[in-house]
Amino acid sequence: MTGFSVSAAIRDGGSTEKGLRPHALHLVLPALASWATALILLGLPSPVGATVAAIAAVGALSAMAVVPSDGIAGWRNAVIGMLGCVAAVAGTVALQVHAISTGPVAEMAARGASATAEVVVTDDPRELPQHGGPYRQESFVVPARIEAIGAGSGRTTTRVPVVMLTSGDEWRSLLPSQRIAVQGRFGPADAGELVAAVMLVRGPPRVLGEPSWVQRTAATLRSGLREAAGVLPPLQRGLLPGLVVGDVSHLDRQVKADFKAAGLSHLTAVSGANLAIVAGAAVALARTAGLPLAARAVLAAFAMLAFAIVARPSPSVLRALLMGTVAAVALGTGRSRDGVAALSATVLGLILFDPALARSYGFALSVCATGGILVIAPRWRDRLERRMPRWAAEAIAVPAAAQAAVTPVLVLMSGQLAPVAIPANLLAGPAVAPATLLGSVAALVAPLHMGFAQVLVRPAGLATGWIIAVAERAAGLPLAVIPWPGGVIGLVILAVTAPIILLALRHRWLRRAVLAAAAGVVVAATVAVPIVARWPPRGWLLVACDVGQGDALLVAAGPGRAVVVDTGPDPVLMDRCLRSMGVSEVPLVVLTHPHFDHVGGLDGVFRDRRVGAVVVTPHRVAERESARLSNDLARRGVVEWGALPGASWRFGPSELTVVAPSAEAPPAGGGEGAVVNNASVVLYVRWAAGTALLSGDIETEAQAELLRRGLPPVDILKIPHHGSGGHDPGFFAAAGARAALISVGAGNDYGHPAPSTLARLNMLGVRVYRTDLSGDLAVVAREGGLAIIARGPAGR
Template sequence: MVGPIRVGASAFNPNTNAGLGCVLVSSAWAGTMTRFSASAVVHDGDAAENSRRAHALHLVLPALASWATALTLLGCSASAGAVVAVVVLAGMLIVVVMVPAEGIAGWRNVVVAVLGCVAAVAGTTAFRVHAVSTGPVAALVEQRASRVMEAVVTDDPRALPQHGGLFRRESFVVSARVESIGAGADRVALRAPVVLLASGGEWRSLLPSQRIAVTGRFAPPNPGELLAGTVLVRGPPRVLSGPSWMQGVAEVLRSGLREAAGVLPPAQRGLLPGLVVGDVSRMDEQVRADFKEAGLSHLTAVSGANLAIVAGAAVALARTAGLPLAARAVLAALAMLAFAVVARPSPSVLRALLMGGVAAVALGTGRVRDGVAALSATVLGLIFFDPALARSYGFALSVCATAGILVLAPRWRDRLSRRMPRWAAEATAVAAAAQAAVTPVLILMSGQLTPVAIPANLLAGPAVAPATLLGVVAALVAPLHMGTAQLLVRPAGLATGWIIGVAEHAAGLPLAVIPWPGGVTGLIALAVAVPVAVLALRHRWPRWILLAVAGGAIAAVAVTAPIVARWPPRDWLLVMCDVGQGDALLVAAGPGRAVVVDAGPDPVLMDRCLRSMGVREVPLVILTHPHADHIGGLDGVFRGREVGAVVVTPQGVGGRESARLSSDLARHRVVEWVARPDARWRLGPSELTIIGPSAETSPQGAGEGAAVNNASVVVHVRWAAGAALLSGDVETEAQAELLLRGLPPAEIFKVPHHGSGRYDPAFFAASGARAALISVGAGNDYGHPAPSALAQLHRIGARIYRTDLSGDLAVVARDGALSVISRGH
C-alpha cells in the first residue's frame, strides 16, 4: 500500500513547513516557458499538437510510475525493492521479446519504457535503503548508543519553533553526513546521512560543508526516510574546518545582503533576504504567519521561480543586445549558476538549477513548447538520482504547480480573454491553474483550502521580480561598496513592503483559509466535489442555481454575522485572548487602545488578538512574571504599535528569563517599571491597581518555578459596572499572603496558573467572583485545569469560561452589570 507523502526532519523545506501556499512558478523552466506555452499551445495545427501530446504522454507515464514506485518502496525493506526490480525487469524483457514493435495498439514502447524506469527506480531505491539500513550506524541505532563522531554539515541549520516553558532555548535540525565514529584506535571511517537534533545558539552560524565534532545518542530515523539515523546531540559543536570556498563566497554575499537590508524597516529587512535567497533567519514571525494564510509562503523558498526571474532578466538583456538564441540560453544558464552560488548550493537550490538547465536547453533549441515532456523527464531524472524526493511535499508542490501552469493555464487563459484583457487573463489563469493543481497536495498536508491565495498572488506577483533582481544585485555589490548596496535595497524595500501589505490584508479576510478534511478523506471529498461543481458550472440552469445558493449564503452571513457573532463586541472592557497554554489579556484603555496584561507564548497569536480587537496603541504592558508562556509573545505587542511602558515583577527570580526580558525591552527602547503595591493608573474606562506582590516578602513555594509564579504581579481592575481580579500565576503561598493583606472583591476572576491544583480554597472564595476565566491550552501536558480547582469554583458559585473550549473571551457591561461572551471556535 502506498504510504502518504510526508516530510521528516531530513527533508525539511521552508516552502513546505511554512508553506502550505500556492507554488505559482515552482521550477525555473516553468517560469521561463509560462508565457510561451500559455500563448502558443493552441495556435499550431491539430496534427502537430496531437503529436506533441502523444510524445509528452510517453514520458508522463514512466515519470508517474517511477514516482509511485519510489513512494511505495521507501517504506519497504531493501529486499522487497530488489524483488520488485527483478520481477519488473523480467516483465520488460518478456514484452520486448514477445510483443511486436507495433503491438498493444502501438503502445508497446511506452509499456517497455514504464517497466524499464520502474525497474531502475526500484533497484536504485533498494540500493539506497540497504545502504542506510546496514553498517556501523545502523548497529548503533539499534543499541541506542552514544558516541563521539565527526560529521560534515550538508544543509543550513533549521531552527525549530519555540514553545512556552520556564526557559526558552533555541533548537535546531541539522542535516549532516557522519564520516567517522569514535576516536583513536577505535575510530571507524564511513559515510552515512543523518539528521542532528541539537540546541543552543552555537548551531545557528554553521555553514554547509563545515566539518564538526559532536557527541550524541543515535536513534531511529522517521520511517521512509533515506537516513541512517537521528542523532540527539549533547552540547555545542566543535568546528574542525571552515566551509568550502563556494559556501564561503555564498555566506559573504548573503551576509552583505542582510547588512544592506538593515536600512529597511524591521519587517522588510527580514523579508528581503528571504525573497532573494531564502534566508528567513530574520523574518518576522507575524509576516511568516500572514504569508502562510495568504498562500504566499512559496515566495520565501528558493525555487525555480527565483531562477526564472534571474534567467528572464538575463534573456531580456541578451535580446536587447541582439544576441542569437543560443547565446541567450548560455547567458541564462550562467545567470542561474551565479544565482545558485548567492543562494548557497543546497540540495533544493541544485534541484532548481537542474530544472533551470532544462529551461536553458529548451530555450536554446527553440523547443519551449515541449514543457510537459521536459517536466516529465526532469521528474524522472530527479526521482532516479534521489528517490527520497518521492515523499517530499515541496517536490510534489513544485511539480503539480508547474504541470498546472503548462496544462491548464493556456485553456483557462483563452476562455478568460473573452471577458478581460489578455494580460489580465493570462495572469489570472496562471495563478488559478497553479493553485488548482496544488490543492490536492495541500489537502493531504494540512486539510485546508486557501481561496485567497489566487488574488493574493496576483497582487503580490508584480513586486516579486523587482525585489528579487534588486536584492541579487545588492548582494553582489555589498562586498565592494555597502553604500551602493543600501541604495539598491531601498526600492527593493518598497516592493517587499507592498508584498507584506498584501499578505496582511489577505490573511485578515473572512474565509481566507477554509477548513477541509485532511488526508485521504479530504482527497476523496475533493474528488467528489470538483466534478459536481464542474458539471454544475458547465450548464446554464445548474450554474444559476449554484450562484443563487452561494449568493444567498453570502448575504445571510453578511446580515446575521453582526447580530450573531459580532467581534469585537461593542464597548468591551476586558478580553482574554486564546493563545494556547499561556496568558494574554487586554484591558480597555479607550478607542483603539488597550493595556496588555501578559503576552502569551506566541507573538503571532498575540498580534492576531490585538488586531482582531482593533488595538493600535498600548499605553501600558504589565508582565506578571518572566515565564515564556506569559512573555514569549511580547514582540507581537510591539508589531506596528506604540507602547508606552512595561511593568515587571520586583522579585529577583527567574534570572535568565528576567535578564532576557530586560534585554528585549532595551532593544525596543521602552521604559521598564518595577511593580509596586498600590500603584494605580486610570486609562479610558479602566482603573488598574497593583495589589501584589508585596515589596517586603517573597513567598517561595516548591521549586524555582513556584517561586517565580508566586512573584506574579496581581492586578485589580475596576470599571463603572464592576471589577476583575487578574492573578497571574500565584500559587498557594502567595494566595495566602494576599488574603492576609485583604483581597478587594471582583465579579470577574482570572483563575491563577491556568487552573492549577496548587490553590488556596479561601483565596477563591474571597474573590467573590461570579465568573471565572481560565486561559489554558487544549490537550496540554500539565493537566490544567485541575478537576479540584474546577470543583472549588463550582462550590463558590462561579460560572467557568475556558479559552480551550470557547476561544477568545470578552467581558462587557450590559444593563449596569458585567457579563462574559465568547468568540467561539
C-alpha cells in the same frame, strides 16, 4: 514551481485544447510510476525493493521480446520505458535503504549508544519553533553526513546521512560543506526517511574545516544583501532576503503567518520561479543586444548558475537549477518546448537521483503547481479570453490553475483550503519580479559598493512592502482559510465534491446557482456575520485572548489603546488579538512572571505599536529568564518597573492597582516553578460597571497569603494558572466572583483546567468561560454590571 517562464510555458507548453502530445504522455507515465515506486518502497526493507526491481526488469525484457515493435501508437516503448524506470528506482531505493540500515551508525542507533563523530553539514541549520520562547536556548535541526565515528585506534570511517538535533546559537553560523566534530547519542530515524539515525548532540560543534569556496561566496553575498536591506523598515528588511535567496532568518513571524494564511509562503522558498525571473531578465537583455538564440540560452544558464550560488547551492536550489537548465537547453536548440515532457523528464531524473523526494511535500507542491500551469492554465486562459484581454486572462488563469493543482497536496498536509490564495497571488505577483531582480543585483554589488547596493534595495523595499500589505489584508479576510478534513479522508471528500462542482459549472443554470450560493456565503461571512457578531464588541473593558496554553489579557485604555497583561507564548497570536481589537498603542505592559507562556509573545506587542513602560514582578525569580527579559527591554529602550503593592494607574475607563506580590520573598511551593508562579503580579481592576481580579499563576501558598491580607471581592476572576488543581479552598469563595475566565490551550498536556477546580467553581455558582472552548472572551459593560461575550474558536 520549476524554472519555466510562466507565460512561455502557457504559450509553448504541451497542453492545448487538442490535448497533450503523445510523446509527452509517454514520459508522464514513467515519471508517475517511478514516483509511486519510491513513495511505497521507502518505508519497506531493502529486499522488497530488490525484488520489485528484479520483477520490473524481467517485465521490461519480456515486453521487448514478446510485444511486436510496431505496437499501437508506440505504447510498447512507453511500457518498456515505464518498467525500466521502475526497475531503476526500485534498485536505487533498495541500495540506499540497505546502506542506512546496516553499518556502525545503524547499530549504534538501535542501541541508543553515544559516540564522538566527524560529520559534514549538508544543508543550512534550520531553527525549530521556540517552545521555550526567546528566553530559552535556540534549537536547530542540522542535516549532515557522518564520515567517521570514534577517535584514535577506535576510529571507524563510514558515509551515511543523519539528522542532528542541537541547541545553542553556535550552530546558526555553520555552512553546508563544513566539517565538524560532535558528541552525542544516536537514536533511530523515522521510518521511510533515508537517514541512518537521529543524533542528539551535546554541546557546541568543534570546527574541523572551512566550507567550500562556493559556500563561502554564497555566505558573503547573502550577508551583503542582509546588510544592504538594513536601510529598509523592519518588515521589509526581513522579507527581501527571503524573496531573493530564501533567507528567512530575520523574517517577522507575523509576516510569515500572514504569508501562510494568504497562500504566499512559496515566495520565500527558492524555487524555479526565482530562476525563471533571473533567466527571463537575462534573455530579455540578450534579445535587446541582438544576440543569437544559442547565446541567449548560454546567458540564461549562466544567470541561473550565478543566482544558484547567491541563493546557496542547497538541494532545493539545485533541483530548481536542474529544471531551469532543461528549459534553457530547449531554448538553445531552437525546438518548440514541450513543457509537460520537460517536467516529466525532470521529475524522473530527480527521483532517480534522490528517491527521498518522493515523500517531500515541497517537491509535490512544486511539481503539481507547474503541472497545473502547463495543463490547466491554457484551457482556462482561452475561455477567459473570450470575455477579457489576453494579458488579464493569463494573469488570472496562472494562479488559479496552480492553486487548483496544489489543493490536494494542501489537504493532505494541513487539512484546509485557501481560496484567498488566488487573488493574493494575482495581486502580489507583479511585485515579485522587481524585488527579486533588484535584490539579486544588490547581493552581487554589496561586497564591492555597499552604498550602491543600498540604493538598489530601496525600490525593492517598495515592492516587498506591497507584498506584505497584500498578505496582511488577505490573511485577515473572512473565509481566507476554510477548515477541511485532513489526510486521506479529506482527500477522498475533495475527490468526490470537486467533480460534482465542475459538472455543475458546465451547465448554465447550475453554474448560476452555484455562483449565487457562493456569493451568498461570501456576503454572509463579510457583511452579515460582522454585523450580528460584532468584533470587537462596542465598549469592551477586558479581553482574554485565545493564545493557546498561556495568558494574554487586554485592559481597555481608551480608543485604540490597551494595557497588556501577559503576552502568551506566541507573538503571532498576540499580535493577531491586538489587531482584532484595533489596538495601536500600549501605554503599559504587565508581565506577571517570566514563564514563557506569559512572556513569549512579547514581540507581538511591539509590532507596529507604541509601547510605554513594562511592569514586572519585583522578585528576581528565574534569574536567567529575568535577565534575558531585562536585556530585551533595554535593547528596545523601554522602561522596566518593578511592581509595588498599592501602585495604581488610570487609563481611559480602567483603574489598575497592584495587590500582590508583597515586598517579602514569595512563599515557597512545590519547587522552583511554584516559587516563580507565586511571585506573579496580581492586579485589581476597577471600572464604573464592575471589578475584576487578574491573578497571574499564583498557587495555593500565594492565594492563602492574599486571603490573610484581605482579598477584595470582585465581579470577574481570572482563574490563576490556567485552572490547575493547585488552589486554596477559600480563595474562590472569598473573591465572590459571578463569572470566571480561564485562559487555557485546547488539548494541553497538563490536564488544565483541573476537574477539581471546575467542580469547586460550579459549587460556588460561578459561571466559567474558557478560551479553549470559546475563543477570545470580552468583558463588556451592560445595564446592571458586566457581561462576557465569546468570539468563538474560529476567532483564532
